[in-house]
Amino acid sequence: MQKTRLEAFSDGVLAIIITIMVLELKIPHGSTLDALLPLLPNFISYVLSFIYIGIYWNNHHHMLHTVKQVSGGILWANLHLLFWLSLVPFVTGWMGENHFESLPVALYGFMLLMAAIAYYILKEQILIKHGKDSILAKAMGTDFKGKISPIIYCIAIAASFVNTLIAGLLYALVAMMWLIPDKRIERVLESD
Amino acid sequence: MQKTRLEAFSDGVLAIIITIMVLELKIPHGSTLDALLPLLPNFISYVLSFIYIGIYWNNHHHMLHTVKQVSGGILWANLHLLFWLSLVPFVTGWMGENHFESLPVALYGFMLLMAAIAYYILKEQILIKHGKDSILAKAMGTDFKGKISPIIYCIAIAASFVNTLIAGLLYALVAMMWLIPDKRIERVLESD
Amino acid sequence: MQKTRLEAFSDGVLAIIITIMVLELKIPHGSTLDALLPLLPNFISYVLSFIYIGIYWNNHHHMLHTVKQVSGGILWANLHLLFWLSLVPFVTGWMGENHFESLPVALYGFMLLMAAIAYYILKEQILIKHGKDSILAKAMGTDFKGKISPIIYCIAIAASFVNTLIAGLLYALVAMMWLIPDKRIERVLESD
Amino acid sequence: MQKTRLEAFSDGVLAIIITIMVLELKIPHGSTLDALLPLLPNFISYVLSFIYIGIYWNNHHHMLHTVKQVSGGILWANLHLLFWLSLVPFVTGWMGENHFESLPVALYGFMLLMAAIAYYILKEQILIKHGKDSILAKAMGTDFKGKISPIIYCIAIAASFVNTLIAGLLYALVAMMWLIPDKRIERVLESD
Numbered sequence: 178m179q180k181t182r183l184e185a186f187s188d189g190v191l192a193i194i195i196t197i198m199v200l201e202l203k204i205p206h207g208s209t210l211d212a213l214l215p216l217l218p219n220f221i222s223y224v225l226s227f228i229y230i231g232i233y234w235n236n237h238h239h240m241l242h243t244v245k246q247v248s249g250g251i252l253w254a255n256l257h258l259l260f261w262l263s264l265v266p267f268v269t270g271w272m273g274e275n276h277f278e279s280l281p282v283a284l285y286g287f288m289l290l291m292a293a294i295a296y297y298i299l300k301e302q303i304l305i306k307h308g309k310d311s312i313l314a315k316a317m318g319t320d321f322k323g324k325i326s327p328i329i330y331c332i333a334i335a336a337s338f339v340n341t342l343i344a345g346l347l348y349a350l351v352a353m354m355w356l357i358p359d360k361r362i363e364r365v366l367e368s369d
Numbered sequence: 370m371q372k373t374r375l376e377a378f379s380d381g382v383l384a385i386i387i388t389i390m391v392l393e394l395k396i397p398h399g400s401t402l403d404a405l406l407p408l409l410p411n412f413i414s415y416v417l418s419f420i421y422i423g424i425y426w427n428n429h430h431h432m433l434h435t436v437k438q439v440s441g442g443i444l445w446a447n448l449h450l451l452f453w454l455s456l457v458p459f460v461t462g463w464m465g466e467n468h469f470e471s472l473p474v475a476l477y478g479f480m481l482l483m484a485a486i487a488y489y490i491l492k493e494q495i496l497i498k499h500g501k502d503s504i505l506a507k508a509m510g511t512d513f514k515g516k517i518s519p520i521i522y523c524i525a526i527a528a529s530f531v532n533t534l535i536a537g538l539l540y541a542l543v544a545m546m547w548l549i550p551d552k553r554i555e556r557v558l559e560s561d
Numbered sequence: 562m563q564k565t566r567l568e569a570f571s572d573g574v575l576a577i578i579i580t581i582m583v584l585e586l587k588i589p590h591g592s593t594l595d596a597l598l599p600l601l602p603n604f605i606s607y608v609l610s611f612i613y614i615g616i617y618w619n620n621h622h623h624m625l626h627t628v629k630q631v632s633g634g635i636l637w638a639n640l641h642l643l644f645w646l647s648l649v650p651f652v653t654g655w656m657g658e659n660h661f662e663s664l665p666v667a668l669y670g671f672m673l674l675m676a677a678i679a680y681y682i683l684k685e686q687i688l689i690k691h692g693k694d695s696i697l698a699k700a701m702g703t704d705f706k707g708k709i710s711p712i713i714y715c716i717a718i719a720a721s722f723v724n725t726l727i728a729g730l731l732y733a734l735v736a737m738m739w740l741i742p743d744k745r746i747e748r749v750l751e752s753d
Numbered sequence: 754m755q756k757t758r759l760e761a762f763s764d765g766v767l768a769i770i771i772t773i774m775v776l777e778l779k780i781p782h783g784s785t786l787d788a789l790l791p792l793l794p795n796f797i798s799y800v801l802s803f804i805y806i807g808i809y810w811n812n813h814h815h816m817l818h819t820v821k822q823v824s825g826g827i828l829w830a831n832l833h834l835l836f837w838l839s840l841v842p843f844v845t846g847w848m849g850e851n852h853f854e855s856l857p858v859a860l861y862g863f864m865l866l867m868a869a870i871a872y873y874i875l876k877e878q879i880l881i882k883h884g885k886d887s888i889l890a891k892a893m894g895t896d897f898k899g900k901i902s903p904i905i906y907c908i909a910i911a912a913s914f915v916n917t918l919i920a921g922l923l924y925a926l927v928a929m930m931w932l933i934p935d936k937r938i939e940r941v942l943e944s945d
Contacts, residue, residue, distance in 0.1 A: 576766045
């Protein structure tokens with residue numbers, strides 16, 4: 178029961194984030210191609226953020242699938258994750274509006290980094306509640322992707338002050354890496 | 370379980386899209402009929418988009434009714450569909466704001482086309498997971514409406530550069546066609 | 562199942578309408594009372610609309626409680642109701658922004674009238690599906706409130722061109738009338 | 754059933770409030786640190802409000818866990834609570850935009866005070882329906898936090914006209930106090 182409501186609330190917040198981002202795609206004055214084209218950076222950052230929120234929803238979905246009991250720690254770790262993700266429309270809009278300038282690109286990476294850390298904390302809170310022999314613990318294994326992502330974000334943040342294209346490509350790289358669904362949890366769940 | 374959360378997330382996103390569109394209906398300055406009337410094109414495009422999102426919600430609802438297992442492919446095909454639909458408030462606002470000029474009307478059709486393709490991909494992903502003897506496969510049959518819609522969208526996109534009224538009427542025609550509920554799935558479900 | 566998703570979608574749309582209305586309460590420039598006070602009409606129309614959406618959610622909740630099967634007619638009658646309610650943030654903002662001028666007040670009443678008619682159509686669709694001996698049919702009885710409300714809205718729309726205060730009081734009167742919960746359905750349900 | 758829909762609607766509204774607040778964080782023109790830094794007060798008030806909505810969601814979740822039957826009184830007391838919370842994006846934006854000037858800080862406290870009173874009324878409505886021997890009644894006990902919070906809000910509102918920093922610290926203090934999860938209800942539920 179309690180878990181259902183946690184999932185419903187998280188789904189709600191993620192669904193709203195992914196949808197209201199479009200409100201930062203300001204409708205251009207004029208109906209010509211010249212009026213539309215300057216929105217291309219906004220659109221690219223929109224696509225990137227849409228994919229990231231989709232990935233978080235997907236992984237969140239898989240991870241909570243293994244949860245049996247919700248503790249206060251899990252509740253607040255979950256809200257902490259949603260906090261950083263709630264800033265996605267802002268950093269996405271700022272990055273797109275400024276055509277991928279250094280500081281907005283770095284701030285976008287900082288948000289991704291904080292969300293990754295928040296996701297890690299949430300995982301730890303679930304493991305504390307469910308033990309080292311739980312499905313999640315077994316499924317996680319070494320959790321390579323969870324450990325490498327924050328490192329890449331840090332490199333990308335540094336890179337954004339040198340060459341923002343490199344930073345952008347690194348963000349896209351991490352997204353690609355996560356788009357491959359987390360077979361680990363699915364495999365352990367099925368063999369259970 | 371997994372399916373429930375997929376439905377809940379999709380319902381959430383569709384509910385938000387259909388509702389935040391109203392925020393693109395900018396409140397006019399002044400309280401006279403002269404201040405309100407210029408919003409008529411915005412209102413007409415609002416009504417059209419409301420009907421389209423309603424149709425997608427309705428059909429999505431019917432199609433997912435037949436799903437028994439959710440694969441990674443279904444998850445991402447679903448997000449891909451939601452991506453194109455998430456652009457509805459933007460293309461609706463742009464089309465209305467510019468009083469149905471050629472390019473905005475064509476872009477509106479392009480969004481409809483991409484959403485139709487995404488819907489087709491989602492259907493294929495469900496069929497892959499559930500087999501050719503599944504309820505959905507039987508219900509779909511030749512899927513006339515699913516095949517004719519993208520063709521009409523393409524004609525409408527081309528027409529929008531000649532006469533936007535023709536394009537608009539074609540969009541309305543497809544909407545009318547889909548408003549007729551998908552009796553096929555209901556019939557097969559009942560006879561099951 | 563099908564009914565659950567209809568309720569969830571309607572709840573989602575109503576929850577979003579009731580919440581995004583606040584975005585039409587534009588934050589004033591300046592931090593003095595002089596900056597805040599001009600928002601009083603906006604706030605009053607906000608309160609009125611909040612109560613109306615609350616009433617619709619409450620009654621919708623009671624009415625759908627009696628539904629056993631969802632037909633295509635019920636689905637579309639429900640979307641039709643949500644369409645008129647989705648315009649609430651717009652008419653609320655316009656009425657508040659223009660300090661209750663005649664035309665915005667009349668348009669607000671028109672939206673209420675159309676929503677009332679849509680609610681009536683939805684009720685009819687449910688009755689068609691469930692029969693004259695259904696719980697809803699028994700509970701409705703003469704449906705005095707459902708019949709008197711549209712009449713009062715019509716009077717209020719006419720009144721708004723003479724004296725907007727009278728129109729406003731009539732809207733408030735109908736809201737008061739509906740705030741009294743619909744004991745009829747509860748009574749019949751309990752005696753069942 | 755009825756309770757499920759009340760929870761779903763409340764979760765929806767709270768999820769939307771917590772997420773659309775970000776739309777009041779207006780994207781700065783310019784991509785420099787000088788453009789971003791003036792948003793610091795907006796960000797701080799955003800964080801404070803995010804925590805408050807999180808607390809309300811969490812406590813609401815615990816309190817409704819004990820509800821067995823939903824009365825009309827509970828429904829309307831719940832909507833009354835959601836009304837005051839729905840103003841959070843407005844008061845948060847106004848307070849941040851004006852860099853914590855006296856009147857916006859006082860209005861923020863007034864909203865918190867009204868929400869606290871609304872929460873108290875909701876609790877009373879649940880107790881009326883479920884009796885003095887119910888789980889909630891036992892769990893609440895003296896309800897120290899529920900009684901002290903409104904008093905601190907009143908002091909903070911008064912303080913905001915003398916020194917807004919004191920008011921801000923008092924708001925943060927109450928948030929801290931509530932962040933500690935309500936062990937009382939959990940304890941009684943477990944011993945049941």
